[in-house]
Amino acid sequence: MKTVKLSIIGFGAVGQGVARSIVLKKEALKKQGIDLRVVGIADSKGCEVNANGIDLKSALLRKKENGCVAKGAESAIDIIREIEQDIIVEVTPTNIENGEPGLSNMTAAFESGRHVVTSNKGPLALCFSDLKECAEDNGLIFRYEATVGGAIPIFNLVHEALAGNTIIGIEGILNGTTNYILTRMAEERLPYEHVLREAQELGIAETDPTYDVEGIDSACKLVILANSIFGQSATYRDVDVTGITKITPEALELAGRNNYVVKLICEAGNGVLTVAPHLVPRRHPLAVGGTLNVASILTDLAGRITISGKGAGSIETASSILSDILYIARNS
Numbered sequence: 001m002k003t004v005k006l007s008i009i010g011f012g013a014v015g016q017g018v019a020r021s022i023v024l025k026k027e028a029l030k031k032q033g034i035d036l037r038v039v040g041i042a043d044s045k046g047c048e049v050n051a052n053g054i055d056l057k058s059a060l061l062r063k064k065e066n067g068c069v070a071k072g073a074e075s076a077i078d079i080i081r082e083i084e085q086d087i088i089v090e091v092t093p094t095n096i097e098n099g100e101p102g103l104s105n106m107t108a109a110f111e112s113g114r115h116v117v118t119s120n121k122g123p124l125a126l127c128f129s130d131l132k133e134c135a136e137d138n139g140l141i142f143r144y145e146a147t148v149g150g151a152i153p154i155f156n157l158v159h160e161a162l163a164g165n166t167i168i169g170i171e172g173i174l175n176g177t178t179n180y181i182l183t184r185m186a187e188e189r190l191p192y193e194h195v196l197r198e199a200q201e202l203g204i205a206e207t208d209p210t211y212d213v214e215g216i217d218s219a220c221k222l223v224i225l226a227n228s229i230f231g232q233s234a235t236y237r238d239v240d241v242t243g244i245t246k247i248t249p250e251a252l253e254l255a256g257r258n259n260y261v262v263k264l265i266c267e268a269g270n271g272v273l274t275v276a277p278h279l280v281p282r283r284h285p286l287a288v289g290g291t292l293n294v295a296s297i298l299t300d301l302a303g304r305i306t307i308s309g310k311g312a313g314s315i316e317t318a319s320s321i322l323s324d325i326l327y328i329a330r331n332s
């Protein structure tokens with residue numbers, strides 16, 4: 001039996017999803033020879049540490065009832081540096097101004113000899129090459145499947161299943177909020193402001209929706225894809241971005257009459273990085289509706305491969321994180 005020790009840094013929707021998925025899969029994984037033990041959990045108020053493995057069900061209950069996991073006053077950085085462990089799961093909020101606290105957490109993890117798994121886009125949209133180099137210099141694995149497309153295994157597909165192919169280009173819809181807004185506007189012939197309010201009431205859009213509707217969230221995901229797949233060292237500021245705020249119900253209706261839909265499409269290839277609304281034929285594989293995400297990868301050998309699925313959600317995002325944890329468990 002291989003024991004793999006890890007800490008979860010950030011215990012919100014994704015961190016709790018990771019804990020729940022480990023509880024759900026613990027016995028099945030033991031049958032495959034892997035014993036996953038969470039030895040540290042941190043949120044913004046404090047942390048819990050147990051070298052023998054935290055009781056995840058009671059940590060989840062305490063978080064639900066008290067709003068915090070804190071049993072000790074150590075900081076996330078203390079946990080990362082000081083506990084004996086293999087992997088840091090970094091799932092604190094995305095910050096695209098300076099990447100913090102995720103950037104310092106990931107750097108501390110590599111400097112302390114821990115592999116990193118993350119869903120946090122900020123540090124990767126700003127400093128992808130530095131982080132990759134830091135991992136490589138320390139002989140460690142850096143996995144970030146959940147940063148782009150939530151549950152959709154895009155990096156796994158490209159780096160493992162499509163290994164040997166040259167990737168010519170990638171296009172896709174990488175933001176569920178804008179896809180929901182455009183889908184509802186087209187279906188119900190409603191104005192942007194009305195659908196945005198509805199999305200906010202349903203918890204699909206943030207109170208401040210700027211990053212989503214202006215295309216910045218999509219741009220962050222696109223640069224992570226481009227850097228990882230094409231070896232670029234772009235930041236989200238290198239993406240040519242147009243959001244969806246100026247799209248009218250009339251434009252969507254006209255597109256619909258001609259059997260098209262309007263989608264916020266991300267494109268990478270030939271060194272070009274763009275996020276912009278595009279007309280897409282209604283039956284095209286990219287024309288997914290609601291909050292779905294989709295990625296279409298053009299390769300030299302396999303041709304075009306398109307995958308779609310849930311781009312967000314606590315347990316869906318944890319699916320990608322668990323897959324990265326297991327990759328490390330099997331390959332380190």
Ligand SMILES: NC(=O)c1ccc[n+]([C@@H]2O[C@H](COP(=O)([O-])OP(=O)(O)OC[C@H]3O[C@@H](n4cnc5c(N)ncnc54)[C@H](OP(=O)(O)O)[C@@H]3O)[C@@H](O)[C@H]2O)c1
Nearest residue numbers: 010011012013014043044091092093094101119120312313
């Ligand atoms: N939610 C999704 O479906 C989804 C999908 C893909 C990627 N992501 C990305 O995954 C990350 C986590 O998302 P989320 O939805 O779980 O966010 P969230 O619900 O806001 O949770 C963030 C967690 O980080 C904690 N935190 C904040 N500052 C911290 C610090 N300095 N040290 C330790 N913990 C700190 C928060 O503590 P408190 O609990 O005390 O506030 C909270 O537990 C984000 O980067 C997000 O962009 C999310």
